[in-house]
Amino acid sequence: MKFFSKIFFFLLINLILFNQTSLYARSYDNNIIEILSKIIPRIVLMSSLKNNINTNINICILRDDFDKDSALYLIKKIKENYPNGISKYNFSFIENNFSKVELCKNSHLTFIFDSQDSQIKDSLSILNKYQILTMSYNNHYLEYGVGSSLFIGKKVVPYLNTEAIFNNKLEIDNILLRISKIYKKKSL
Numbered sequence: 001m002k003f004f005s006k007i008f009f010f011l012l013i014n015l016i017l018f019n020q021t022s023l024y025a026r027s028y029d030n031n032i033i034e035i036l037s038k039i040i041p042r043i044v045l046m047s048s049l050k051n052n053i054n055t056n057i058n059i060c061i062l063r064d065d066f067d068k069d070s071a072l073y074l075i076k077k078i079k080e081n082y083p084n085g086i087s088k089y090n091f092s093f094i095e096n097n098f099s100k101v102e103l104c105k106n107s108h109l110t111f112i113f114d115s116q117d118s119q120i121k122d123s124l125s126i127l128n129k130y131q132i133l134t135m136s137y138n139n140h141y142l143e144y145g146v147g148s149s150l151f152i153g154k155k156v157v158p159y160l161n162t163e164a165i166f167n168n169k170l171e172i173d174n175i176l177l178r179i180s181k182i183y184k185k186k187s188l
Helices: 002-022 030-045 048-052 065-081 098-104 117-129 139-144 162-167 174-179
Strands: 056-063 090-097 109-112 133-136 148-152 156-160
Touching (some): 030 048, 030 056, 030 156, 056 065, 065 090, 098 117, 117 133, 117 139, 156 174
Parallel strands (some): 056 090, 056 109, 133 148
Antiparallel strands (some): 148 156
């Protein structure tokens, strides 16, 4: 009996430690990141931001420190999908944590990984000052004013928060509007 209580105690401690360390770890679906890597550059080119591009599409990626590998994987996938750039444009990337959101002020699109809601809201208030198109992994952040995400249903399509996009004085091509699901803010 004493042997089983030691094993039980050992398993219980390991379970508690595992839950504590995995509490802040996130796992992103690689298939979704693959889809995002194909869509992100196209969304920029299907917006009025295409008029502001000189030679590079500037993409900023905001993440928590423990999501650095996922952010680097997204960048890698964009480069693999568009090895020669897209249209006549190359890419430049800024990948950093939320505390350095100001580094995104010259980006065409800022992609936002999951974080605490307050951090997302604070980042959006800064990004909106610079009229930057925002996109998130989590479509829950559309409620806070993120401009786009992915809608995953029978088909995977862009999910647009047209109110947030238009509030940033950005325009979206009609083709993108037609193929996207339009987000409607939840009424209280």
